[in-house]
Amino acid sequence: MVTTSHDLAEPRVRLLPMGERAVLAEVPDLAAVLSLHAALAENPPAGVDDLVPAARTVLVAFDPARVSREVVRAWILDAARRTPDADASGPLVEVPVRYDGADLASTAEMLGIPVSELVSLHAGVEWTVAFTGFAPGFAYLVSAEWPHDVPRLAEPRTRVPVGAVGLAGGFSGAYPRETPGGWRLIGTTDAVLFDPDAAASVLLPPRARVRFVPEPDRIVAAVASAPSGGHSGKGGEDAAESSSRAGASSSPAASAPIPAPAAAAPALRVLSPGVFTTVQDLGRPGRAALGVARSGALDRMALRVANRLVGNAEGAAGLEIAMGGFVARAEVDTWVCATGALVDIDVDGRPADAFVPQLVPAGAELRIGTARAGLRVYLAVRGGIVAPAALGSRARDVLAGLGPDPVAVGDTLRVGVAASAVPVVDAFPWSVPPALFEVRVAVGPRADWFSAGALSTLRGATWTVSSHADRVGLRLEGPALERTRRDELPSEGMRPGAIQVPPHGRPVVLLADGPVTGGYPVIAVVTDAALDALAQARPGDRVRFRSA
Template sequence: MVTSSGDADRAASVTLRPMGERAVLAEVADLAGVVALHAALAVAPPAGVEELVPAARTVLVAFDPRRIGRAAVEEWIRRAALSPAGAAPPGPLVEVRVRYDGADLDETAALLGIPAGDLVARHAGVEWTVAFTGFAPGFAYLVSDEWRHDVPRLAQPRTRVPAGAVGIAGAFSGAYPRETPGGWRLIGSTDAVLFDPDAATPVLLPPRARVRFVPERERVAAGPLAAPPPPEAATGSAPSAAVATADARPALRVLHPGAFTTVQDLGRAGRAALGVARSGALDRRALRVANRLVGNDEAAAGLEIALGGFVARAERDAWVCVTGALVDVVVDGRAVDAYAPQFVPVGAEVRLGSARAGLRAYLAVRGGIAAPAALGSRARDVLAGLGPAPVHAGDVLHAGSAASAVPVVDAFPWTVPPSLHEVAVAEGPRSDWFAADAWATLLDTPWSVSSDVDRVGVRLDGPALDRGRHDELPSEGMRPGAIQVPPHGRPVVLLADGPVTGGYPVIAVVTDAALDALAQVRPGDRVRFRRV
């Protein structure tokens, strides 16, 4: 095949950066290049490519290394970069009806030196394209070649922006799917449902969709923010785990939920392009083992119990298994083993003591927890508010039917979670943003786990990782295990509920096999990284 100089230039314009062992970050010159590359990649992804996540200057390509190798993925990306501009079909056209009644409309128009009516006409008079999503599930970053304005964000972000608010910031426009903090300038509002986890198509504005804003009525005077929606709608809270599915029966009544207990399965992978994190059990191995030991499918939903202290009473005869953190397990007043199936007769109590090592225990119930699902998963995403609400005292947990018989197990091999965690890491996409000695510091330091530990991430205390570059990094795709370095220089490891895009440089990425170990780190533990 003969390659023209134009083809070579387009291929050379894509820089491929490693994002751990399961993803590649394809970097291009600008946002228009992102839209074009993402469109070309989306036409026919090869088997083994799991996700395409466009962002401001990059497209994150996640893949399963058991099905396709990194070299093949990189070659596919380079070939896609050679696709003629416009070869991919345009996205669907979506009309969004807007009331131009935003609290910042007049001030924003004054900043741009135009009347408010002209700002409305310009905003509604162009066709927008969804360049990428992020920040919150269904939040679309819209761009248009016809939009000529660069609008500064608010100097002080609002602590509450209502769902449906339409705003502009920089060269972008967008609408807030649910109530969140935000620093965009609000020029209108819409009643359109931008994100519905129960819908067949959960996101109204997916990447590459074309968008027209349609004025709903004559502009009304700008005023204060609209009244907040009811708490469930405002926070994105889902029904409690006490709500059962049709084919399930009551299994456990929660008497004490412990410090923080959520329903988790193996998560909702493959939706990062819609702004939805993987979520799911942080210690996937512990949940898989617990499910297998009571005869469930490995992906069945169970309970993730932070710090222990959980108490429940059996509403019917049940089988349970506890794995993960080191906790004392008591059934019907008798101490029993973890990592072993335990029969709980109706009326008996299951008690988990405080975690003595590790952080998260997992409790599987034969038949699996049958809480309502969102986007195909029963996992609770604490950042996005998806999935069943955290478990509370008085909740009745329902269980479905088991996949197989309870296995006969004399002993299952397991180890107590250590206080010094050895964690394997691979190179991150922005390792070249750091000083020459930053990698050595990352690997040589016994990092201390700070008190900032949750399902979103783990912040580590230790020496600062010095940066060689100090400019702003445009938002790009993130993965569980990404080790971001904020301006203070201390690493933050993103976990399953972490954001799908972020603007801090990623120096390294925890390997997929090592991620489960981070589920068990607790404040004061030590973490040592080793490079693979």
């Protein structure tokens, strides 16, 4: 249920439901977001895992096993009544920039000012990181002193280089990695905006203060004929005070890199990786405020069970094998266990069971056939797969490009030391993934953007999983969900399980690699337990939503 707080000092706050593990606090404007986020960040209670500011909201993620929803709601309302400490703003970060962007001259012309004035103004104001999103470390910067609203490109570029500094709407920002984008590019920085190996991985976290410092003698006005990639319109993106200067060789913070993994023994040599195989553990929870998705195994229970059956800790890294087809040769005697989708398993030419630990002798081949039901197979290897970590996890995030590269032919998989002995298991209870998934959902924060019958349609229809389904999201085919509001939703925090509805009206269920902010309204949210089941939904399978 959507509720509105009463008797509050401005800004007023609406508390909106976002599944069983989050609350979306909506306030009137971006200034109120900054104030509320600062107040919440002063002293979050145990059990609050993430605070994700956005254009008009702050998403508060929590662990219901450690703190109740009622306590979280009361804490948010209390924070909204308070004025945050004046020193609650973040550190001042100076970012060197060369004003040489492809859109510099055309943007100045559009605004009716000389290039020199645009450069002087952009470098002369102090910016604040309002929120992050779109990509890890991509900061949306605002300033009360910035007077311009700059239209995005009508046609976004397919490639914006790393370090590009741009303008869009009332925001400025810099691209931490090469990506498509529709911002107007006015400069370039060599600052390291995102470094997953640093203790402070993001140079510009929420509430940090930012000044752009022109590099001497390198302000270059782009000629009017320089390619701009389009015209006005909207593109595709959506401690004690300190002062630091970021340069080409600096990292986001003075910190030691993540230690190299301990010596690991080779266990399996990959002969065929199948359709798409990645290393996954339980992911990177609690980093959405930095633009980093949770990622990790989509079917977490399948990975946990596979690990337990070979004596690993539940969160040890294993393989997520989409559609099966994996073949490897054991370098040494190696214990493995496969769970998840229904597949035929062969060890050294002999059939083997899923959900049972299997010893693969040195030199023998392990073969995992094509999935006959379900989509993803999880292979745990005793000792856990050792691979380079990013932000404390070995999970591959396909959207952000974090974590080890997808597994390829010829890769040698190394393992560490197991947590305990291989348990004696004759049989482990499990079931074949169905072709019809019954999924529990709760009402989402933007259900009131839809017609009265849209929720009934969502719950009453039988949806078909589209071929456009991956680790980012599950697109569903079926009747269109009718919207009653046609205006654009300002970017707001997202969670795995959020059911977004793009303009075409068909729902998309965000999964573990999904964006941490988004601009499509969320009509409902899948329960956390049901997300594991949806990990096994394959194109052509059917989905029915039921009330949680």
